[in-house]
Amino acid sequence: MNKRGVIEYSNVGNLLDNVPVVKTDGDEVFESLFDKQGIKIERIVSNGQCSPDDFWYDQEQEEWVFLIKGSASLEIKDDKTPTSTRMIDLVPGSYVQIPAHLKHRVAKTDTTQQTIWLALFFPSSKLN
Amino acid sequence: MNKRGVIEYSNVGNLLDNVPVVKTDGDEVFESLFDKQGIKIERIVSNGQCSPDDFWYDQEQEEWVFLIKGSASLEIKDDKTPTSTRMIDLVPGSYVQIPAHLKHRVAKTDTTQQTIWLALFFPSSKLN
Numbered sequence: 001m002n003k004r005g006v007i008e009y010s011n012v013g014n015l016l017d018n019v020p021v022v023k024t025d026g027d028e029v030f031e032s033l034f035d036k037q038g039i040k041i042e043r044i045v046s047n048g049q050c051s052p053d054d055f056w057y058d059q060e061q062e063e064w065v066f067l068i069k070g071s072a073s074l075e076i077k078d079d080k081t082p083t084s085t086r087m088i089d090l091v092p093g094s095y096v097q098i099p100a101h102l103k104h105r106v107a108k109t110d111t112t113q114q115t116i117w118l119a120l121f122f123p124s125s126k127l128n
Numbered sequence: 129m130n131k132r133g134v135i136e137y138s139n140v141g142n143l144l145d146n147v148p149v150v151k152t153d154g155d156e157v158f159e160s161l162f163d164k165q166g167i168k169i170e171r172i173v174s175n176g177q178c179s180p181d182d183f184w185y186d187q188e189q190e191e192w193v194f195l196i197k198g199s200a201s202l203e204i205k206d207d208k209t210p211t212s213t214r215m216i217d218l219v220p221g222s223y224v225q226i227p228a229h230l231k232h233r234v235a236k237t238d239t240t241q242q243t244i245w246l247a248l249f250f251p252s253s254k255l256n
Contacts (some may be wrong), residue, residue, distance in 0.1 A: 015194070016221030034192060034225060039167075039250050041192060064162060064169060066143070066246065068221065093144030093196070097162060118194065120248065124168050 015043050015068055015116060024048035024111060038123040046072065046115040051105035061121040063098040067091065070115025077103040100124035141196065141246060142170050143196060150242055152176035166251040174243040179233035189249040191226040198243025205231040213235065228252035 003032040015032075020029040028049045034041035038061070051057070054078060065074075074096060076086045077090055087107060088096055101124075109115045141161075148157040156177045162169035166189070179185070184205060193202075195218040202224060204214045215235060216224055226232055229252075237243045 011227075012216055012226035014219070014221040015223060015224055033223070041248075088140055091142070093142040095141055095143060095161070097139035099139075118246075120169075 014059070014120065019114060019116065021044055022047040022049075022114060038121075041122040042117075042119045042120075042121075044117040044119055046106075046109040046117070047055075047104070047113075048109055048111035050108045056103040056105050058101055058103050059098070059121075060124065061102055062100050062124045064095065064120040064122075065098065066095045066118040066120075067093070068116040068118055070110040070113050072109040072115050073107040075105050075107040135228050143246065147242060147244065148173055150175040150177075152239055154159075166249075168247075168249040170245075170247045170249075172245040174198070174234075174237040174245070174248055175241075176237055176239040177182045178236045184231040184233050186229055186230055187226070187249075188252065190222065190228050190247040192250075193226065194223045194246040195221070196244040196246055198238040200237040200239050200243050200245075201235040204232050205234040216218070 020031075022029055022045045024047050026047075028047075031043045031045075031047045032040065033043060040061075069092055071092075072090045074088045074090065076088060076098075078084075088094075090096070093104075122127060147200045148159075150157055150173045152175050154175075156175075157173045159173075160168065161171060168189075197220055199220075200218045202216045202218065204216065204226075206212075207213060207230075216222075218224070
């Protein structure tokens with residue numbers, strides 16, 4: 001976007017096109033679609049990757065994640081029940097809103113096809 | 129979300145489930161998934177609806193729209209070229225970032241199936 005608010009080509013696309021090839025023994029690919037003043041939109045492509053055992057994301061930002069293609073499971077560690085975790089299985093169309101500092105990890109992603117995520121991040125300070 | 133940041137069931141769902149039945153002679157359905165401090169996430173279901181002729185959205189907010197299912201066309205009126213418009217055809221996976229005050233309208237939506245959109249709105253004042 002330029003200052004006159006004109007749409008440019010980078011502002012239009014398809015998240016199912018030009019999907020990077022991610023191998024099961026390689027790294028996930030994160031691509032920024034939008035990043036201004038702490039509001040971020042990313043496409044993430046996975047192929048069997050998951051968080052290390054006992055690794056937990058603990059983010060400053062609020063996250064809203066949507067699964068476009070493939071499958072995955074998110075594990076949530078809830079402050080209310082610290083001795084247990086909750087598993088959320090995601091299929092195409094699934095979304096999860098993850099409040100800031102809610103501990104979570106990617107327990108698994110599909111190993112038979114690429115998984116495509118849309119992830120949104122907002123500053124939690126604007127939300128509280 | 130409550131104050132302890134615990135995930136509640138309303139924060140988890142699937143946008144391909146419980147899709148409201150929209151008829152071609154009825155109204156589109158807008159459902160709020162998230163709405164805090166001007167950051168909004170909506171699911172929109174259309175079935176052949178489009179903007180009236182010569183109607184143009186002119187929004188205070190920045191919008192980022194993603195097409196999950198179906199098809200649609202957005203028409204953009206660009207300040208740089210006021211005597212012509214630009215048509216953007218959307219299929220599943222397509223996204224368009226629409227800056228605040230960029231005039232646009234829904235020129236058409238699929239008449240053979242329901243079209244499901246994911247729309248994000250941010251206050252533009254936080255982005256400039």
